[in-house]
Amino acid sequence: MIRDTAALPNEEDVCLQESVDSKAILRIIESHNGELGGLIAILEEIQAEYGYLPEKSLRIVSDKTGCSMVDVYGVATFYRSFSLKPRGKHLILVCLGTACHVRGAPRVIEEFERQLGIKAGQTTEDKEFTLDTVNCLGACALGPVVVIDGHYFSKVRKSRVSQLLEGAQNGFGKLQIEKDKRIFPLHVSCPHCNRSLNDETFTIDGQPSIRVTISSDHKQGWLRLSCLYGSYNFASEFDVSTETAVSFLCPHCGVEFTSTLDCSVCAAPMVPMLVDGGGIVQICSRRGCKNHMLDLI
Numbered sequence: 413m414i415r416d417t418a419a420l421p422n423e424e425d426v427c428l429q430e431s432v433d434s435k436a437i438l439r440i441i442e443s444h445n446g447e448l449g450g451l452i453a454i455l456e457e458i459q460a461e462y463g464y465l466p467e468k469s470l471r472i473v474s475d476k477t478g479c480s481m482v483d484v485y486g487v488a489t490f491y492r493s494f495s496l497k498p499r500g501k502h503l504i505l506v507c508l509g510t511a512c513h514v515r516g517a518p519r520v521i522e523e524f525e526r527q528l529g530i531k532a533g534q535t536t537e538d539k540e541f542t543l544d545t546v547n548c549l550g551a552c553a554l555g556p557v558v559v560i561d562g563h564y565f566s567k568v569r570k571s572r573v574s575q576l577l578e579g580a581q582n583g584f585g586k587l588q589i590e591k592d593k594r595i596f597p598l599h600v601s602c603p604h605c606n607r608s609l610n611d612e613t614f615t616i617d618g619q620p621s622i623r624v625t626i627s628s629d630h631k632q633g634w635l636r637l638s639c640l641y642g643s644y645n646f647a648s649e650f651d652v653s654t655e656t657a658v659s660f661l662c663p664h665c666g667v668e669f670t671s672t673l674d675c676s677v678c679a680a681p682m683v684p685m686l687v688d689g690g691g692i693v694q695i696c697s698r699r700g701c702k703n704h705m706l707d708l709i
């Protein structure tokens with residue numbers, strides 16, 4: 413087989429002594445046959461199984477899906493959530509972008525390094541934690557930002573590090589979401605100008621809707637979403653066809669809501685909004701995809 417080796421990782425970047433259950437990989441591939449964003453979903457499941465993407469599994473994916481190895485590696489290396497090297501059960505990302513840096517991120521990462529006994533880019537010996545850095549997560553006003561297992565934490569101070577490590581091991585994400593009384597309804601604001609997006613003049617589900625401006629196919633108009641977390645009811649000034657990804661803009665300042673995060677289901681860009689009281693809600697920008705994330709602080 414001829415490979416474009418220039419696009420593939422160095423040997424030291426992959427684990428060559430891999431034990432991969434080929435039948436399990438084939439089952440994963442078959443379960444996503446023909447799905448929108450199928451390759452990403454397949455790689456996510458393999459990573460969930462092994463904690464990383466073994467090279468052998470990528471070869472099977474390439475053979476069975478018809479995607480070239482270059483394409484498979486392209487996806488595996490493009491998304492930060494994928495790893496070609498074994499990593500810990502919990503992934504900690506500390507933002508070292510300019511805004512987070514000046515707000516004290518270096519002290520936060522030093523504290524993680526001290527408590528875990530590793531340096532950024534390394535995994536603890538017990539394979540519990542991998543610590544890494546990122547350049548900007550698109551939530552600069554809330555820095556320093558730390559993401560643990562996909563959950564965002566804002567304005568993190570070094571005094572909070574031990575609590576975050578404990579929370580990761582106890583599965584803080586699920587506990588917070590189930591117990592937190594602030595979840596219904598959500599009051600949100602623009603991540604750029606901080607003005608409220610809740611609109612009392614237009615209700616959905618009996619609550620003030622969340623008003624944003626959407627842009628698609630050279631058209632621009634309002635979109636109102638239910639502010640009840642878990643409700644997908646909405647009203648729109650113009651129709652958007654299913655599976656179309658649209659741009660979301662603030663109706664006050666006109667700036668687009670952008671995120672460095674792509675949807676883990678369909679790979680469309682996620683749309684971040686600030687939750688009053690602290691936190692970020694992110695929804696998928698593709699019509700019909702219900703993927704969303706809520707992180708309360």
Ligand code: FES
Pocket residue numbers: 507508509510511512513547548549550551552553555557
């Ligand atoms: S610099 Fe950290 S979120 Fe932008």
